[in-house]
Amino acid sequence: MTNDKNDKIISVEEVIEFYTQFIKDYENYYEIKIKNIQSSCELRIQKEVLISMRILKRVENFIENVQPYVDWQSTFLKDTLAKIKLLEARYGTREVGFREEIANLSNILISMGTAGRTFPSPPEQNEPETPNDAQNIVALSSPDKKRGKKISKKLLVNEAAERFIFSDIGKSLDTIKSTRTTVDLFIEAFGNIPVDQVTGTTAGDFKDLLLGLPANHGKEKRRLPILDAVQDAKERGLSTLSGKTAKNHFSRLSALWSILVQREMTTRNPWMQWNFNTAKKTERRCWNDDELSLLAETQWDHRTISQRTYAGIVMVALYTGMRLGEICNLRCQDIEKIQKAACFRICPHAEDNWSPKSAAGIRIVPIHSKLISLGIMSFVQPNQHFLFPDLSPSRDGVRGAAFGQTFSRLKDKLGLPPEVAFHGFRHTVSTKLRNQNADIRELWIDRLLGHEASHRSQGTMNYTSSIDVKNLSMVIEALDYPSLKMRIPKK
Secondary structure, eight states: OOTTTTOOOOOOOHHHHHHHHHHHHHHHHHHHHHHHHHHHHHHHHHHHOOOOOOOHHHHHHHHHHHHHHHHHHHHHHHHHHHHHHHHHHHHHHHHHHHHHHHHHHHHHHHHHTTTTTTOOOOOOOOOOOOHHHHHHHHTTSBBBBTTTOOOOOOOOOHHHHHHIITTTTTHHHHHHHHHHHHHHHHHHHHHSGGGGOOOOOHHHHHHHHHSSSTTTTTTTTSOOOOOHHHHHHHHTTTOOHHHHHHHHHHHHHHHHHHHHHHSSSSOOOOOOOOOOOOOOOOOOOOOOOOOOOEEEEEHHOSSSSSSHHHHHHHHHHHHHHHOOOHTOOOBBBEEEEEEEEEEEOOOBBBBGBBSSSSSGEEEOOOOHHHHHHHTTGGOTTTTTOBBTTTTOTTTTTTTHHHHHHHHHHHHTTTTTOTTTOOOHHHHHHHEEEEEEEEOOOOHHHHHTTTOSSSOOOOOHHHHHTTHHHHEEEEEHHHHOOOTOOOOOOOO
């Protein structure tokens, strides 16, 4: 308490009120200070974001300016690589010829040296070669007419095949592959001998070997050597190679030897004018309704190929007439909508090393409405290459080889006759279409099945290549199997 009368006495309530207001003012002060700090930080962050955006914009402008040059460089490198590969293939064959000429020149020099010939001394290393020296070298490479001796080029069978068939960029992949098989068989039987040592006797012996080989030679995982395989087939009474297959082997070798005769690397073609019995051993026929019903009721059995894939392949075969190889090599991108109709496009797949059997095999096949209702379109999946992805290629790169072998075993298990095979589905389709009463033209059926037209005039070829999809769809929809109960399982 104070004795000064002017002093005001402060109550407890006033003290409390004073301190309460003081605390509020203090809190407001720090709240304002915190907001100022936050505002400062946000401003700094916005400045940094703005700077980053400017940098990104500069980078984006740089990429836009550089991209055309990058694209050009990429295209240039791809074109250059393609040209290099082409030159390697082209000059690789010439290299073989150059090596042969060098070897021949060496043989001639050696033979003339051993006969007591004397040659002018070689020029000094620093002395340039004169035109006369070049003429002397050319003269040495020609046959010695005085002595009547002709030096053989000694071109081996595999060298000839590599030079004129395997390295020829104009040859199809199928021709190269089949010729390689034939040449490998020949070399296995007779060795890699010079082409001028292959005579008519050699060709006859090769014919006898081919006709004695088991029909499945080369298709097994482990196969016997060719001579042992012939003996084994004889002892066990196995079915042997057909005359048509043997004739195909001879035709490939004859094509190679025709080139050799033209180039005077050999004097005659020993593979011409041979007769083969090309009659089919087993005449394939159509499937009847009872056989199709039996097939539909049977469970498929394979470790990696699903029941769904099996049913899908069989139904595609029955409702299109496509070959097994064509079906197994279908890609998801081969299903297209053409003239408002879903279609299979059968065409070469260079990236998969596959092409149709012939030029007529390149075609459009509309998808039957029954196939669509059975769910064939569900096989098409994003990022999936093949329509039936669980088919694996064989060691020779053939997709569907395992499927075909398993199907044959299934057919035998059901007791079906040999003349009924998977290819019989194609005969079934062809027969059904040709027996229709509808106004279906023969050329439409040939185009649909990929057959060469029987009348191959230029007008006919142009006509078949321009048949409307609606006409092909009408042909496809004529196929009907009322008693067939096979279904495609869902996933």
